[in-house]
Amino acid sequence: MRIELITIGDELLLGFTIDTNGAHLARELGAVGVEIARRTSVGDRADDIAAAVGDAIRRTGAVITTGGLGPTSDDLTKPAIAALFGRPMRFDPVIYAGLEAMWAARPQWGPMPAANRQQAYVPEGATILENRHGSAPGIWLEDDTGRWVAMLPGVPREMRGMLADHLVPRLTRLVASAPGGDVVVRSRTLRTVGIGESALAGLLGDLADGAGGLPLAYLPGTEGVDLRLTARGLPAAEADERLGGAVALLRARIGRFVYGEGSDDLAALVLAACRERHLTIAVGESCTGGVLGARLTAVPGSSDVFLGGVIAYDNSVKESLLDVPSAEIRAEGSVSEPVARALALGARARIGADVGIGVTGVAGPGGGTPEKPVGTVWIAVAGPGAAAPVAVQTRRTMLVGDRGEIRQRAAQIGLDMVRQAVTTTPA
Amino acid sequence: MRIELITIGDELLLGFTIDTNGAHLARELGAVGVEIARRTSVGDRADDIAAAVGDAIRRTGAVITTGGLGPTSDDLTKPAIAALFGRPMRFDPVIYAGLEAMWAARPQWGPMPAANRQQAYVPEGATILENRHGSAPGIWLEDDTGRWVAMLPGVPREMRGMLADHLVPRLTRLVASAPGGDVVVRSRTLRTVGIGESALAGLLGDLADGAGGLPLAYLPGTEGVDLRLTARGLPAAEADERLGGAVALLRARIGRFVYGEGSDDLAALVLAACRERHLTIAVGESCTGGVLGARLTAVPGSSDVFLGGVIAYDNSVKESLLDVPSAEIRAEGSVSEPVARALALGARARIGADVGIGVTGVAGPGGGTPEKPVGTVWIAVAGPGAAAPVAVQTRRTMLVGDRGEIRQRAAQIGLDMVRQAVTTTPA
Known part of the structure; x- marks a missing residue:
């Protein structure tokens, strides 16, 4: 399954925030067989949000957004996407009661600001994704043809919690039931330290571009050079077997520089x-x-x-x-x-x-x-x-x-x- | 001037790299009056690169790409964009001589790998942007109507160096000579610590959504909540004056929580x-x-x-x-x-x-x-x-x-x- 990711917020375009949500989403979704085909960041403007989500929906029919769900006036994700789907916004008394309960339980917050009431408006027909990690609920909006947009908050801690609570289980079911749901995208990464990219390629020789038919990417960083093998479009068992064979070939040549795999620290x-x-x-x-x-x-x-x-x-x-x-x-x-x-x-x-x-x-x-x-x-x-x-x-x-x-x-x-x-x- | 930024690399979609280039580019370009209208990340596939660059060129006529210029086989940016512009790839003997000289000066690197020869191919009619910070030169490609793509390396240190060496001077000239080149996008950010987003909005009262006609964005992070005011589409002097007035209004209400401005650490x-x-x-x-x-x-x-x-x-x-x-x-x-x-x-x-x-x-x-x-x-x-x-x-x-x-x-x-x-x- 290929989806697109759209991160929303002026701060992402103005460079005052480093976007860490995209990387986390990509890793977690990749593990359940969901590939991110494209990532887009747009500012807090309803037209830009609607244009980017519209383009992405036409390409893949499956979109996750982060950001723009908060109580401040620059949070426009819900109304922009509701308009794109032709759905009016409706006040949801259950969400509002939840917000009231959250403030009641935290007297140190003072009275609930009027702006937070906006968080209780949702597109008609949307599924509410409960937020146990903050005040802005997420939204799952789907049309008659099965095309969907999942809207998550932009605060990393809330996004991560809601991804685990809602999206990973939903997408795991969707992937399993989708046509072609029997093939996956999987990758394995060898982490090396103490040797540069060109020298690694030299040691790898005929394996420098890939092994066992799987392409090899070089990812240099301050922790060393990571080597990533990717298997696309194969059944899970075959992907794992091919990756295992390719990893063994690489380790035989450069094993002494390999300290770990994947996200090993x-x-x-x-x-x-x-x-x-x-x-x-x-x-x-x-x-x-x-x-x-x-x-x-x-x-x-x-x-x-x-x-x-x-x-x-x-x-x-x-x-x-x-x-x-x-x-x-x-x-x-x-x-x-x-x-x-x-x-x-x-x-x-x-x-x-x-x-x-x-x-x-x-x-x-x-x-x-x-x-x-x-x-x-x-x-x-x-x-x-x-x-x-x-x-x-x-x-x-x-x-x-x-x-x-x-x-x-x-x-x-x-x-x-x-x-x-x-x-x-x-x- | 509005441009689009396209970052290229499977690692950005697979989540193994946090993209810090985008934020740096946005800050540096914003300072010379260039606004990033949209950011897109695509993988190392020629079709995806060409599609994303093509869409962006149609929207703004001005695109910066990072990544995909290296010597490894997943580096496809130049040929993909050359094809989009209808330009053949040509071997550039000057670039090749530069690569040979770089290797000759560093005997510890061993002989130059054959793969690095690929870095000497450039689209016909392109301007070469010399890279003093690494081996992959950058490219400036422009069509008859003035639409352009600037291609920079993805390694952050090289990208930053080439941005300062080439793009900032070029874009400063372009902005000054463009129609509407007398208006800018400017922002000022107050950095607060020790108070939350909702409490700040409460203290700000009628200024919570903006001041002096300029919208206000709340950017919470581990260093506190940043408050950003943005002026768009005004002449530079007027933008600065409006921003100065708005900052003074905000400081009068929440000054005791403000420790700095902009990127103050x-x-x-x-x-x-x-x-x-x-x-x-x-x-x-x-x-x-x-x-x-x-x-x-x-x-x-x-x-x-x-x-x-x-x-x-x-x-x-x-x-x-x-x-x-x-x-x-x-x-x-x-x-x-x-x-x-x-x-x-x-x-x-x-x-x-x-x-x-x-x-x-x-x-x-x-x-x-x-x-x-x-x-x-x-x-x-x-x-x-x-x-x-x-x-x-x-x-x-x-x-x-x-x-x-x-x-x-x-x-x-x-x-x-x-x-x-x-x-x-x-x-």
């Missing part, structure tokens, strides 16, 4: 590998300034493995909290192998962890020199293992991108070094 | 306010786990104000590196006012900063209790000022959203508390 994998081995982690961050700790603590339940760290931004903090010798900073500069090593060892010792990670570099845009240009980052991993002296791996990397990208790439490489150090220790 | 504003007063900052982070440090160190040049911090995730780290009394953790739990206070005071004292920020909370999804549900966060700011005992502000907040959103919101509120504490100290 390297931080979560590192935490799991440490947990299995009863190992704990501490960080000593200079140029990443908290990014590495934030990556690890973004994972729910990380607290049994990640003990904490020191953001040793100023050299005085490197010395006072992580025992980096001031002589080493003077001799080699704070961006150097001995300082990275001392940050890792200091974090490990002061925090009492099995593994310490140290990161120091020039994230830019200023601060570069001919010897240490912007992008120069030293990363060290101390431990695991009880041997004395503690085993320390160090790596000097030259990272590309802006300040944010360099910091993200540095954190990812630090995590990969931990993965390698830990997985060579028996569980 | 609260972390950057806090750093600037501290710099002006010769104050330094340290953090003691529990539930935010590095997010607050990362916010501050994301700002170039933050090192003169931000000294560092401790990610005190495990209670042992709170005690050993920040001197949080274990008796307080036992008595009140680690998510409590005294622990937040001790984190702030400990970070300030141990790191020797003027201001210490402490954050402790339940970011979820697990760990909530009836007394301290998920979203409960205590934030404390110690200092500035030399008074003994040190002045400490504390706040208990109930934050909504998922784990990531709660952590981002907590960091933003911590920064706002510093802003308020610092700006009451004379410079």
Whole structure:
């Protein structure tokens, strides 16, 4: 099944909001065999909304919209699409009672603003999609020929909840009952780190464009290069088998750079590998300034493995909290192998962890020199293992991108070094 | 001038990439008076690319594409659009020589892959947009009637560079010379924190939908609610004057919640306010786990104000590196006012900063209790000022959203508390 996605809101066109809804919808729908054929963003103008939804309905007969359902005056999705379907708007007393109950239960919100009453108007004949995650209900509107538009709120948390509550079950049933409902679009993605796009293509050789008849896409980002294989128009079992065979072919050539699949998060994998081995982690961050700790603590339940760290931004903090010798900073500069090593060892010792990670570099845009240009980052991993002296791996990397990208790439490489150090220790 | 933006790549439809190019393009183009009327994403299929570009060209006569210019086999933008314009593809020896030179200068890349030769083919009559930031040149293709398509690479760093190098100067000239080139689309955005969308609308009263004849949009996010006023179709001077008047009306009602305008970053504003007063900052982070440090160190040049911090995730780290009394953790739990206070005071004292920020909370999804549900966060700011005992502000907040959103919101509120504490100290 192919559908179109239309995201609505001036903020999407003016560039003040990064649209994360589209990516989430695409992943969740793809998993149930629904392919997004096209994505469109339009502003808060009834004509533009109606034109975009009309075009999409003519192409695919199946459209999901996000945004424009709230109580403010720029929320025009429902009336625009009702007009397109030739349906008048009707006041729904059940929705209104629900809004009143929501405000009654939250006296701290004060009285319900008059504008919220607008949320109780819906196109005639529409199915209401209850919103347990906010105040704007969703709408499912379908014509006599089975063409449909599903309208969801634009707030990511509400959209995600309503997708799971309503659309995924509905579309799963629709896909199964549709003509051609026995074929799917499936993909598998190998996540690599520590190697570039061209070098991967070189190692892959005759598999660089695809494997087992499935096309291969290269998706570079700050977490590495993802390699995505896609099977289209095959029955589910055959798609899975073909994808499995192709993945095996790719892994045989580039397996040492592959840390995971799909949406695997390297931080979560590192935490799991440490947990299995009863190992704990501490960080000593200079140029990443908290990014590495934030990556690890973004994972729910990380607290049994990640003990904490020191953001040793100023050299005085490197010395006072992580025992980096001031002589080493003077001799080699704070961006150097001995300082990275001392940050890792200091974090490990002061925090009492099995593994310490140290990161120091020039994230830019200023601060570069001919010897240490912007992008120069030293990363060290101390431990695991009880041997004395503690085993320390160090790596000097030259990272590309802006300040944010360099910091993200540095954190990812630090995590990969931990993965390698830990997985060579028996569980 | 109204244009359409078309982003190309299966990864955008499959949800494995968050599209940040669109937002950047919109902001940069908006600043020179170019409005994005519609954004479309299509996959790596020549038919879909040609259909989307064709529709857009018919609507506006002006299109920017990103993506699909690379050397891999899924990069189909140039031939698809060449066919749409009825132009054959021609080999360009100058581009090819440039590619050869790029590889010759980087022996570590190995020999140039044969696939990169494809990047030297361009539509007949096209203008080449040199790419100083990567290997894929951009293309400007225009027909006899002045309708044009500009093709940029999809890699964000390259796209941004080429936008600045080529498109902004070209479009600035086009806008100035176009009929109606004397009117613009301009907007101003007030950034608020610490108050919700409905409450803002309530305070604004009769200005809730707009001010001075300009419509007002509410853009909630983890950094607070942004309020955007937009002036369309006015001469630049009049647009600026109307916007200035409307901003003054809004500020008069809700000014105490406004921390900045446009793309102002609260972390950057806090750093600037501290710099002006010769104050330094340290953090003691529990539930935010590095997010607050990362916010501050994301700002170039933050090192003169931000000294560092401790990610005190495990209670042992709170005690050993920040001197949080274990008796307080036992008595009140680690998510409590005294622990937040001790984190702030400990970070300030141990790191020797003027201001210490402490954050402790339940970011979820697990760990909530009836007394301290998920979203409960205590934030404390110690200092500035030399008074003994040190002045400490504390706040208990109930934050909504998922784990990531709660952590981002907590960091933003911590920064706002510093802003308020610092700006009451004379410079």
